[in-house]
Amino acid sequence: MTTLRVWQVMTLLLVCSLLLSGCGQRQLNELGLVAAVGLDPGKEPGSVRLTAQIVRPADARGQTGAPTGGVGEPIYSVSAEGRTIFEAIRNMARYSTRRVYWAHNYLIVMNEDYAKAGVTDMVDFFTRNHELRMNTWVAVTPDNASEVVSTITGLEVVPGEAIDKLMRFSEIVAEAPRTNIMRLQEMHLTPHTQIVLAKLQLKKRGIPNKSPEKGATLKQLELSGAAVFREDKMEGWLSPKESNAMLLFLQDIKSGVIVQPCPDEENRYITLEVRQQRVQVKPEMKEGEPTFSVSVSTQASMVELGCRASYAELRPSLEKQLADEIKLS
């Protein structure tokens, strides 16, 4: 009798789990996978306009045999307003047919004005949210964040993916800090550090294939420069050169380019590629004032020589120039 009971219970469980499954669980294709999100100040003071770049998988990937019937656009960008970020997201559900899903988000980009109003709320929401990954990139833009988010980029099908790669390979030029939400939170929470975020900007860089004679007319995202904060409010921008110098202290710069004029020759240049750089900072107390002595040792290799003189002749003066250049920055 007891064995019968056990079987009854087990059958019931099995039937239940088969029939009841489906509610609560969502298939991957029933989710709106967010690739990038932009934050702008809303119309009303204190409100936020949130723009999400949602991937349309059918068009983000090529035809896979199944009829997809897409419109050809790899992304679907929508924006919604709310008093808080969460409210804006909930408002998005009025017209987004799929539940917005954050775990695959690549980028959070803020408008300059939004950042100037303070980022505490934003840091809190995106770190508190259980879906969001802590390695999501964070950047600030002088343009509209909604425009940045909904711009189709050239090489990558999904624009969010493009920014992800831009951030990953940014070490070659080393002009913008690679900031993700985890570092942002660190910088925000530590009382002795201030926030520095990468600067994203739309610039006319792309040349349309159909009318190349017009020149670069397509807007493309450019990662260059940095935004500096005091406490949680943005203060201003750093130029690419300034942020390059700042990066010396913040993270390892594996590569960099230094262009120097040739000695005694007009309009001719020699190019050096930085291979390795070691920075040592020693704090000292001098006459009651804290001072820092910074020593930078750089290894560079020459990649382009436009001077008439041979490298051997140039080398001593070049080394001196390089040292000056580093000191200057």
Added chain:
Amino acid sequence: MSLLGDSADIVKRTLEYGKVSGVFYYIEGLADAKKLADFMQLTASIALQNNDMQECANDHCSCRLFANRVGGNLGRTVSEAVNAIVQGDTAVFLEGCCHAILLGTRGWAERAIDEPATEQVVRGPRDGFTESLRTNTGHLRRRIKDPNLRFDRIVIGEKSRTEINVAYIDGTVKEGLVEEVKARLNDIRIDGILESGQIEEMIEDAPLSPFTTIQSTERPDKVAASLLEGRAAVFVDTTPFVLVMPTRFWEQLQASDDYYTKFWMGSFFRLVRFIAFIISLTLPSIYVMLVSFHHEMIPTGLAYTIASGREVIPFPVLMEAILLETAFELIREAGLRMPKPVGQAVSIVGSLIIGQSAVQAGVVSPFLVIVVALTGISSFAVPNYTASFSIRILRFPLLIASGTMGLVGFAGMFFLIVLHALSLRSFGESYLAPATPFHPTDQKDLVFRWPWWAMRKRPVMAQGENRMAKDQMPKPPNKERK
């Protein structure tokens, strides 16, 4: 001969040799015609000589003399004679002789020795067992000439009276194993044994388990190797499948090739098989679990691809997976059962309908087709058919659990399966040994096959210590062997 009734295949031939007349009884189809003719000729020549028979005054003596002359045995009772006849011998009843003379005329049509269809090897002997017990035991005797190799006879089956031989090497076999096997065999009361599978189910340790604790094989070299490792084998007449016991889980992932090819190769292939085992057990479950519950665990690019393939699929992924798995099992079963000439139809239907049309029609997603195909291929890479079946059947509870409860269901069901496997014993051996409980010296033949010169010790279960002499690793000639 009323005991045998008026059966159509029983032949009775009466021959008269001068004063002496004799009756031959044999079964057509079991008695070899040529052997019979030789015996008849011999009988005739002896009977016609007659002298010896008359010299021997007493009846018993003449019978025995006659039997000795023709090379037969004396059958003292009727049942003894009948027994001999149904096994293919011929019983001769001579006038003036109160015993039956039994002539060894057994011989019937036999299948030629073939390469086993279920366990093929690239490197290794190509002979396989046949349906004849003596041929099979002969295979083994040819491989192990040690006089300690024993075949103990047991007859099972009220009606079939099937001969069963328990094979083992005395002095090597695990202690107490033969007695246990024989005791279990002797407990069987059944009217007929037609295949060793029946024996297997009647003496198994875990009759309800999907795992098999007794291995069946068609390969004589596999059986010989098992006996050398201290196991016992059960040969059943009329089937090429020989049972080997005790069998632990890992042995079902080992193939004969592993031992005959270079050890790097053997270990690599074995590793591939382990991977195949894991894939065939878990891959569909992992896919279903990720797609319906843990979307964050899929790499982003892959998530787009999967989502794009699933864009138009009307079913939840669990249902889709069960559908496709069922279709795959259907194709497999149909391919096995259908007559060979129409076999092509299955592959056409399988590849075109399931592989292409179903994807194009948007019923199943292309990614799942890959998953199911990979799973199917992997399940065929498991060398033992029974083992691959137990893996295949365990896949479904795992699939349902992970499709309804996600990672929790998957882990829970996997835990249950492992717990169950841990609780199993095969003739006193833990089913998951030597991995757990851990036997350090038996690791040489688990995931990696060590080179032969390093596998010096016998497995723990066998009696006796060493399988080979010390220091057998080949060395250059100028270096002295220790």
